[in-house]
Amino acid sequence: MIKIPQNVYEMMVEHAKRDLPNEACGYLAGKHKEVHYAICMTNTDASCEHFSFDPQEQFDAFKQTQKEGLQLIGVYHSHPQTPARPSEEDIVLAYDPRISYVIISLCAQEPDMKSFIIQNKTVEKEEIQIIVTQKETAL
Secondary structure, rough: OEEHHHHHHHHHHHHHHHHHOOEEEEEEEEEEEEEEEEEEEEEOOOOOOOOOOOOHHHHHHHHHHOOOEEEEEEEEEOOOOOOOOOOOHHHHHHHOOEEEEEEEEEOOOOOOEEEEEEOOOOOEEEEEEEEOOOOOOOO
């Protein structure tokens, strides 16, 4: 199971909508399957069917998370016109079986987010828990 804070979930969905008609993409930074924040990346392919990260942005994201004692625990991207399931290309390009692959579909009226673990071209659905933080109130 991957745990994503509500504000990070909302930011990922907004990123996906903002990058339409192209796929949005980014990293999820955190520890032990608990996301601390998302890192919006540039889809250098500028395509509605696939994405590629900017190599400098990738390097910067890695350095940033290492400096903070965190790890890149997930990759997210959007599917503007197709369901939230890995495409054949997504499966072939899934290079790390230790991370979560989160897909945000915008093909229906409401966004649909799903997570997957992909290892040796085998796809396993992973549960997402959205963490809602309560604001403290003053008495």
